[in-house]
Amino acid sequence: MKTVKKLLLILTILSLVVSACKKSIDSGEPGTDPTPIPPNTVTGGLLSFSPNFPSGKEAITFIFDASKGDGGLKNYTGDVYVYTGVITDKSNQAGDWKYNKWDWDQTPPTDVKMKAIGGGKYSLEIKDLNTFYKIPAGETILKLAIIFRNSDGSQTGRNSDGSDIFLPLYKENQLHIRIISPSLEPTFNPSISAVSKVVGEELEVKAISSKPANLSLSLNGKVFQSKDNESTISGTIKLTESGSQLIEAKASSSGENAVANFEFATTGEVEQAEIPSTAKIDGFTRLNNGTSVILTLYAPEKKGIFIIGDFNDWKAQSDYFMKRSPDGKRWWLQIDGLDPQREYAYQFLVDGTLKIADPYAEKILDPDNDTYIPAANYKGNKTYPSGKTTGIVSVFQGKPESYSWGINNFNRPEKNKLVIYELHLRDFLKANNYTTLTDTLSYLKRLGVNALQLMPVNEFEGNSSWGYNPSFYFTPDKFYGSPAMLKKLIDESHKAGMAVILDMVLNHSFGQSPMVQLYFDQGNNRPAANSPWFNAIPTHPYNVGYDFNHESEATKQFTKNVVKFWMQEYKIDGFRFDLSKGFTQKNSGSDVGGWSSYDASRVAIWKDYNKYMKSLDPDNFYVILEHFADDQEEQELSKDGMMLWNNLNASFNEASMGYLPGSNFSRGFYNTHGFQSSENLISYMESHDEERMMYKNLQYGNSAGTYSIKSLATALKRQEMAAAFFFAIPGPKMIWQFGELGYDQSIEENGRTGEKPILWNYKENPDRIKLYQTYAKLIALKKSKAVFNTTNFEYKLDGAIKYIILTGTEETLFIVGNFGVSSQEAKVTLPKTATWYSQLTNEQIALATNNYVKNLAPGEYYIFSDKAK
Template sequence: MKRIIFLIMTMAFVAIGCNKNLEQFTVTPSSLEFSGEAGSQTVTVTAGETWVLKINGGGSWLTTSKTYGKSSGQVEVSVTANSPAERTAEIVFSCAGQSVKVAVKQAPGTAEETVEKGEFYPEPTSGIEVDPVCPNADKPCTIIFKPASDNPLYGHAGELYGHFGVVVDGEWKYVPSDWGVADEKVHFKKVADNYWEFKMEPSIREYFGSGETPVTKIALIVRSEDGNTKSHDEDQFCSVIDDKYKAEEFTPDPLVTKKLPEGVKHGINYNTDGSVTFVFYDKDTAGKSHKYCYIVGDWNEWTRKTEGAMYYDGSQGCWWITLDGFDADKEYRFQYRLGNTSGTDTYVSDPYTEIVYDQWNDQYIAGVPAFPEGAKQLVSAFQINKPEYAWKHKDFKVEDKNDLVIYEMLFRDFTTSQDIEGAMAQLDYIENLGVNAIELMPVQEFDGNLSWGYNPNHWFALDKYYGTREEYKDFIDECHARGIAVIIDVVYNHATGSHPWAKMWWDGANNCTAENNPWFNVVAKHEFNVYHDMNHENAMVKEHVKRSLEHLLTEYDVDGFRFDLTKGFTQNNTLGDVGAWGRYDQSRVDILKGYADHIWSVNENAVVIFEHLADYSEEKVLAEHGIKLWRNMNGTYRSAVNGGSGDFSGSYENNLYGGWVSYMESHDEERLCYGAGADASSVTWGICGTLTNWSSDITMAADGAFFSAKNVTFKADDMFKIRKVGEWNDAFNYGASTKGYKLPLNTEYKLTLGSGSQDMAVPAAGTYDVYFSLAAEKVWLMEAGKRPADPSVTPGGGAAEDPLTVAMRRAGASAAFFLTVPGPKMIWQFGEIGYDYSIDYNDRTGEKPVVTDQYMAVPARKALYDTYAALLKFRRENPRFFDSDASFTWTPSGNLKKITCTVDGKSFHVVGNFAKNQTSYTVPSGTWTDYINGGTVSGSITLKEGEFRLLTK
């Protein structure tokens, strides 16, 4: 008892002593005010023991003579000359648990604001400068790129893009765009030759969306659009002043391990009692997880609170938590905050979310709520009572998968509004054309807003830029009302760095998924991968893909899928050997059959199409399983439209009935009519070949009846062609009929046009004059100084026609030898009106002009639309001609092409003239009905260039 009393008395004495010291701790004055000039003032500290100070919000303009003391004393506070803006800060003095603040204010001055470089700044050889040299995180800055003559990007003619990140614990974070992507968020503006600028605004912190993460160092590189050329081999860095946020001191709640509830799945689980269970997988290839996981959202101010600390089930590798108290009719947004060993957090969305909110891109979409403060990057959401959609045509189904005529559509470029609403307004146009399916280019959530969509970051959510979830359903339901199936192009070969799985284990230094990431291959297994290659042998990847496919089938009532780049669904490494990549791969076949079988387990009538383009042996196995394979016929049909003859046999070969989805053009190929309507007489012609190189030309000059190039020196082994200067286009590409043909000297030679043309040679090394007659389609290799006689040109017959009329007629003939061939077919949007802006207009994946109304007002283009509509009407009215038991024979090559098909005692016959002049043709015996033009036909008929007839009896 005495000991207890003694201890109490001792503690009281100590407490009295401490209070005495605290009473003695004072700092005067409590505020300091400076003019705009540089100056100093004194602060007096009275203390009985050690004290320390720190400056909040001052930066380099405010300094103190000391930062601590062991007893009372004075501190000199100094400021630099101020620029024309008031500055404020505070100095916090601390002693024995007590703090005293001194406010500091400096009036505006007249000095130029100068900032010294911080610890990090780009190397001079990189060509990168930052203005100001040590920027403030809460102000904008400008990245300037002025490459020296030895810089790889010196004289760069294309666009330039940045690769930026906030450096946190040595890793790149908050990278706004993937490498090699033409993203406006990182697009440099050209000021002058070899002078580029990028403005990081409204502030560095807001640009990166880094939230409360301290921004003290940013990483930067300048690159070409494709990423193949960059400003510097080593990452460049710049120090940043951050007066607002310091490294957060956070002590996580103790980790609690707890078994997952029975019956829950990865993602968002809605329970019968109104609660919601969130399950988030987190286990790397070594079996390790993050230190902690908190769920943060609209209901808890987006902060890590004890109630949001998730349990961990080590046996399942999952964080989980069940929460209640939600308004069942309200949508709640949320994220997971994963604790890293470095003390930082990774913010990720739920990969199973059905809607994604985007910190950077939602501001450009009308009607989307403001991005929540405290959240970062991409945010997921849930709603207990999701709105029920009232389907009007739920009973729609695809009746005959082998008779599909698919219209490939990109919402962005289909109408000027770039959205679902605009596309719905054009459904009369589609219905009148006569297709029975629409294939939407990827609509699963992708990076940015303006995209082809092959850069996915979530697979359960549809991209909001095109419309709401209800509008997607409206579009599909209305298509079904018109007898049109809706197929979605899905991208599972890869994902961008915005995908939550990619962000969980990320190698910031190399801008790729980390080696311990279980879902991705750090190095792709094949040559043609983009973004980050998925490992489709991973069980969770398979489960995720199957669940997302099932979700699209059941939630959106889609009728099938076109899978992008399915040849990449393999772990067999064929890097460096494209041929090996295409060879039969049983593991790939098994994976792909598994996905198809799951689709059919949900909807047995669903369409499954692969962009596979592998060896026939593998495609045959897949086709026999019920899968349709893309069949690229662009080159030969483009040749036919552009003046060549073309060989269409690939549209129907190997007797694999219904196995191919053939297409004359697709989103990925040059437009069928590009260049076809140009007046070739106005073209600048040139000689291209190894005498210079295949990427440049010797320009030919107009020379009477010729185009000529004089005094051209050839080596003995030089090869060359004649083409439109600077362009490989079948309409303007002339050569020999056989490769390496040696031109006779001083003698005419009849040229071959289009994709079938071959390189020409000279008989011997020397200097020659080259003459080219467009009208005669001939070339003369002349001794220097000699000139050939003007050529005689035999007219093709009939009145002269403008090139566009001829081109559209040739396009119609090509369509006739495409749409009357059995099996599924695909049309790229606006091919039916001869769309002729190049695929590379405004960059390959950039926005293209919408010209529907203008083109439909042009008689030749409207005639092409009517031709497509008539051919598709013929298919609908005569389905038996396209069944597997019909007798189909054809002559798919040469200038005069023919088809004959017979079934049930009925026949149709197609003949088309692909020569450059009119020709006569004797139809098969009997009297035929001209399906398109009306009337009867027998005996001999005359066909103009590009004219065809569809005859029936």
């Protein structure tokens, strides 16, 4: 008996071990819920679902494979949620989601959290669709609209082309058929699939029907497999022709018929031919008065590329198969017989699977964002080819409307007299378009600025953005207006004496970029190692998006094409290059200090770009770098004529708040950088990237007794004093929008890059108007008086009493102010004895000696010159 009991105990233990092992195996990975895949579910794709033909009247279970599609959640280990709505018989298009389960910015509800079922797969069951989505009576669901995401939405899972996922519903008790192999991604209208084939290869096709029927499979109308009274069919076909192929699966039973199909492209033999001498080697060229175009694409190592578009009903036809240049790097094709007045939408179909817009397109159509562009900003936009293709498409016109420039040879302001006004159109005007900004130039002209710097305006991801997530570099973003509207803004700015500088982002690009998509490692969610333009892994800290490799010849050529386009097509006067220190291949990892140290390769890159821009426009073109590197490196770049950003926000803000230890802004002087001239150092107290000085004044300003910088009137007066010293320092200057009115909303309002309140009502406040008027006077002085460009200066900028003395050939000027919060005696030894005239008031003082001594109240300041106004 003891032996039997012992044996039973051993068997019990073994049974538990086997059960535990089986549970571990079923779950696929430790720590996951081993929820089984529903029986009879067809699996293997991005989205699997059960039942195989859901009608919406029963419970639905669907399974997301995070390794498929765009791979945005591949290797993600946290919770996955379903952001979902529906397409109903009341929807107008793919983007017309209805009855969203929850808002994107909300915390996900518990009933959209998926179960991890192992192997990177997640499942969710919806028991009753109408209840789940709260569908009103009389409205019919056609498709479930889905995006998979993490809790905060920073990572998402979508189709390979970035489009939303759609699960179709089928009418109950009717005959239906589905193609289950090859696995088609669940786009709104599945057409060109993830099938890459060349002539001579075979394709296996499998389909299932909702009930037994007579089934057939055909290629381009020719049946290659059939079965009677079955619910599954499969067959293999050899591909003998290049171009667009149509696979159809048909079912028929008792008078009912059903069809499912998909299209794909088969690549044939590639013709080698030189790009015609009449064409650009990159981009598109108009010929024959706009009735012909030559399209080119830089795409080494690709096997075959079709052009699909309005001119061929979006089919991969052999007549639109591109030729390849003998060096194997570029593809090209001439398209004839075009209507020069018509806009044509098109894409490149690369290797049968990837559809991309033209990187050199001057206009694109975005199915996800264009519908939200206000009509006043962009009128008469071309209709997106819904049902024909997916993803962003490019547009060309054989003979687009030309702009007649009023100013062809603008005389740009001297660098030393530049006063740049940086603005973000979205947050500057409620009607955020170029036309409204054109109408507002009078405000800037009265202020006296002579240069307008626009934050990025070329196409970026989404509509509401700072623009540092660029995707198309030759295309003005339609959210702000049309190309003609932008050209008029530039033209009218020139008429008003203002240069126009564009913020250009060529350190990185984002996933919407066709150049990123052309060579992308889906498994690691980064550019592929063979990308001609991008590093697989960024070489420096603070990189965002995907890092350009500026030692690559392909990147250099692309960069030069971009700057040439804007300089010649839009008559731009200069570029502010974002994150210019990132133009490096010296891998500094996370070492910010190492990244900032002297980099000979980076210097060579920038000298090459600067030389190229000078070759296009040698007349005082502004090349401005957001660099912040070692002084030695910036000295070398400045000697080559480039201008460097100089961030004085911290020291000026400490001074304006009345905190003196960190308030020394002597780095505003070019000699402290080792520069040979002040014209190459662009200083600023605020930029788009800094906390607003007035916000910090009001939140954290110092105080003593009854004097408090947290008081609005006092804080604004402190800004006057800061501005007086700021403009007195020799060299070009930049101000951030509404700094002249004391903008006091935090940069973190609505998120750092989120939309900010537009407060033109500031103009109703007398103290704010006084600040504006002071700015205008200071700017006028800087532009009119040669003494502000002198190389003979002295200063004391530590402590409460600060002063600057400027000595010119014909005039001496000094500024003195008390940045403390209590009265202080000012003592300034001047270079001469004279009668001194206030430059902001009618006050004058006659000094018998060269010593200026005065007790200054906190915030009190003066600008004196030995020349009367």
